[in-house]
Structures are given as C-alpha cells and as structure tokens.
Amino acid sequence: MEEIYPTGTGSARVSGPSAAPRSHTMELATSRHLLEPGDALATWLAEQGQPAWRAKAIRRWLFAGRAMSFAEMTDLPAALRGALESEFTLWTTSIAMHHRADDGTEKLLLELADGHRIECVLLRDGDRRTVCISSQVGCAMGCVFCASGIDGVVRNLTTGEIVEQLLRLARLLPAHERLSHIVVMGMGEPLANLDRVLPALAVAQHPDGLGISQRRITISTVGLPPAMDRLTAENPGYHLAVSLHAADDELRTRLVPVNKAIGVEAVMAAADRYWEASGRRLTFEYVLLGELNDSLEHARRLARLIGGRAALLNVIPYNPVAGMPWKEPTPEARERFIATLESAGINVQIRRRKGARINAACGQLRRLAAQEMSPKSSTVASTSPRMPPSQTAQ
Numbered sequence: 001m002e003e004i005y006p007t008g009t010g011s012a013r014v015s016g017p018s019a020a021p022r023s024h025t026m027e028l029a030t031s032r033h034l035l036e037p038g039d040a041l042a043t044w045l046a047e048q049g050q051p052a053w054r055a056k057a058i059r060r061w062l063f064a065g066r067a068m069s070f071a072e073m074t075d076l077p078a079a080l081r082g083a084l085e086s087e088f089t090l091w092t093t094s095i096a097m098h099h100r101a102d103d104g105t106e107k108l109l110l111e112l113a114d115g116h117r118i119e120c121v122l123l124r125d126g127d128r129r130t131v132c133i134s135s136q137v138g139c140a141m142g143c144v145f146c147a148s149g150i151d152g153v154v155r156n157l158t159t160g161e162i163v164e165q166l167l168r169l170a171r172l173l174p175a176h177e178r179l180s181h182i183v184v185m186g187m188g189e190p191l192a193n194l195d196r197v198l199p200a201l202a203v204a205q206h207p208d209g210l211g212i213s214q215r216r217i218t219i220s221t222v223g224l225p226p227a228m229d230r231l232t233a234e235n236p237g238y239h240l241a242v243s244l245h246a247a248d249d250e251l252r253t254r255l256v257p258v259n260k261a262i263g264v265e266a267v268m269a270a271a272d273r274y275w276e277a278s279g280r281r282l283t284f285e286y287v288l289l290g291e292l293n294d295s296l297e298h299a300r301r302l303a304r305l306i307g308g309r310a311a312l313l314n315v316i317p318y319n320p321v322a323g324m325p326w327k328e329p330t331p332e333a334r335e336r337f338i339a340t341l342e343s344a345g346i347n348v349q350i351r352r353r354k355g356a357r358i359n360a361a362c363g364q365l366r367r368l369a370a371q372e373m374s375p376k377s378s379t380v381a382s383t384s385p386r387m388p389p390s391q392t393a394q
C-alpha cells in the first residue's frame with residue numbers, strides 16, 4: 001500500500017488561487033512540521049540509524065493514539081523522543097478559542113504560526129461526527145454575505161495546517177468515538193488551493209491516517225470550472241457541493257462577484273462533467289437571503305436550472321453576520337421557496353443551523369475574536385462567546 005506521506009510530494013510552497021481578485025499570498029516555511037507531506041521524517045530517522053518502521057509507529061501515535069507530544073510516545077526510546085522533540089514540530093497551531101454549543105457543536109479558533117487565525121468545527125449529529133475545515137486564511141471569492149471574505153484572502157493553508165485541524169478536532173472526541181465525515185466548507189475556497197487540500201484529504205482517508213472513506217468527504221466550491229475539471233480528471237470520488245445562490249448571471253454576480261468572469265452556465269457544465277465522471281449525486285448550495293433571492297420567480301428559475309439532474313439542493317437560510325445588511329428569509333418565503341422547488345421535482349434539503357450560538361458560520365468567530373481583541377481586552381481564551389444581539393439559537 002502507498003505510504004501515508006508519499007515521498008517527494010510536497011514542499012510548503014503556496015500558489016495563489018487563479019481567480020483571486022483580492023489575493024496576496026505569501027510563503028510559510030513549515031519544512032519540519034511533521035504533518036507536512038514529504039520524506040523529512042523518514043530521511044531523518046535513517047540518518048539517526050533508526051529502522052524505517054519507526055515513522056509509521058510515530059504516525060500511529062499521532063493519528064490513532066491521539067498523542068499530543070513525542071513524550072507520550074512511550075514505546076520509543078527516550079533519547080529518540082528527545083531528539084524528535086528538537087527536530088520536528090507536531091503542532092504549528094495553538095487554540096485561541098474553544099466554544100461548545102448546547103447541541104454538541106464545538107468550534108476551534110486556531111492561531112497559525114504566523115499569527116493568522118482560522119476556524120474549524122466539530123458537528124455531532126446522531127452517530128455522525130462531522131468536521132468542517134478551512135482551506136485558506138480568508139477568501140478571495142468575495143461572496144457578499146460571507147464573513148470569511150470580508151478582508152480578502154491572506155494565504156493558502158499548507159497541507160500540514162489542514163491535517164492539523166482534523167487532528168485537533170478528533171481530540172475533542174472521547175476515546176471510543178472517531179471522526180466519520182469531513183466537509184471542506186470552512187474559510188476559503190478549497191478549489192483555489194487543491195494542491196494542499198488533496199494531499200490533506202488523502203491523509204484523512206489513509207488507513208494509517210484517519211481512515212475516513214472518500215465517500216464521506218465533501219468539497220464545497222463556489223464553482224471554479226478549471227479546478228472542477230482538474231478534480232474530475234484526477235479524483236472524482238469526493239462528494240462535490242457547488243454554491244450557486246442564484247440561477248441567473250445578473251443576480252449571481254451581485255452575490256458571488258467571482259461569477260462575473262465565469263457565468264452560471266460554465267459552472268453547471270463543469271458540475272455535469274464531474275457528475276459524469278463520479279456518478280455521485282451533486283449537491284447545489286443556495287444561501288437564502290430575505291428579499292434578495294427568495295422569491296417565487298427565483299425558485300422557478302432555480303428549478304429550471306437544476307431540473308433533470310441527479311442532484312440535491314441544499315437550501316441554507318442566511319446566518320446573519322454582524323454589520324452586514326442582509327436579512328434572513330421569513331418562514332413564509334422559505335416555505336414557498338422550498339415548496340416551489342419540490343413541486344418541480346427537485347430534491348430539496350434545508351440545512352439545519354447548528355452551532356449558531358457559537359458563530360459557526362464560516363469566518364464569524366474569527367471576526368468576533370478580532371473585535372474582542374481590541375487594545376482594551378487582551379484575553380484570548382474564552383468559553384462563553386459574546387453574541388451579537390441579532391444572533392439567536394435555532
């Protein structure tokens with residue numbers, strides 16, 4: 001079987017997203033981060049005269065044993081543990097905040113080595129233990145209702161930083177529970193950082209990693225056709241979710257500015273090509289914004305656009321972001337919207353809002369924390385988030 005960290009696959013070079021109107025990426029040196037792809041550990045062990053199987057043993061401690069430090073890897077010789085400690089970093093992030101909601105949703109605000117912050121979430125739903133992870137610091141796509149993109153994109157996350165989110169979230173579970181599903185729906189546009197996201201998801205699937213089947217991994221994209229086609233060609237086994245939010249170019253470009261250079265038709269064609277290659281039902285996401293994209297006519301247009309496909313429509317009522325002018329849809333508008341689509345034969349699901357009280361919608365916690373960290377208050381750790389008055393649990 002292929003190694004969990006195949007050799008020669010990775011440097012920490014960060015390439016900028018291709019369709020990135022507000023991109024200013026930078027490089028981060030994480031060559032000795034144990035979770036980065038590459039053969040640094042194997043090479044170093046060989047230099048130390050250590051048997052090659054030690055690399056696997058160390059990773060087993062990390063992934064299955066949930067070790068937090070080399071010191072906990074008690075079946076390694078003490079001298080080796082000490083040497084590993086000084087050569088390799090296990091954690092490049094620290095937990096700046098940890099919130100837990102009544103429904104079991106937990107959210108981590110992680111501080112990266114360069115001080116930037118990202119969010120990741122653990123959702124509990126029946127037997128499912130789903131994690132929602134980020135792919136970039138910020139986002140370049142500019143969706144007008146999303147907190148993640150307000151300041152544009154800062155940089156891509158490295159593979160190690162993406163894997164680290166998974167490991168940190170897995171450690172929130174009791175020993176007998178395991179992560180079951182992954183959704184790449186946190187901060188950032190994963191298809192603008194496929195070179196880092198795909199190796200991280202390969203680690204998540206590997207039996208020596210987290211052993212999560214590809215079928216249980218969803219990649220959510222704003223719809224970037226060249227990157228969708230790359231996924232179609234290289235790896236169509238993931239569940240793909242495409243964020244539409246509007247069925248016509250005029251409205252979609254207002255809501256999702258990156259659409260201007262792409263167009264709904266090209267997004268749908270790329271989604272169809274992915275479906276043909278994967279045979280897996282597509283998901284289309286539609287954030288329902290009060291009086292903006294929630295009318296009867298919008299529903300009819302959407303039904304015409306996605307009708308006839310093996311697809312699920314995921315309707316997500318807008319989760320208010322402090323300072324943004326958008327409205328939640330009224331219950332009547334929501335019902336009318338869904339009923340119209342259902343009567344046109346569309347398979348509709350309304351996304352239940354989990355963790356609203358802990359600002360679980362992407363990018364919200366990071367902003368709230370930044371506000372709280374104004375010069376007046378320097379405390380970072382907190383377990384009871386301050387809620388904007390508009391935010392109520394559902």
Ligand code: SAH
Pocket residue numbers: 141143145146147184185186187188189190220221222223241242243285286287316317318319320321361362
């Ligand atoms: N960039 C990717 C993945 C991250 S966003 C994408 O666009 O799909 C994940 C989903 O959350 C997207 O469908 C996005 O539109 C939605 N979202 C962002 N902000 C939201 C908000 N305030 N309320 C509800 N959904 C939101």
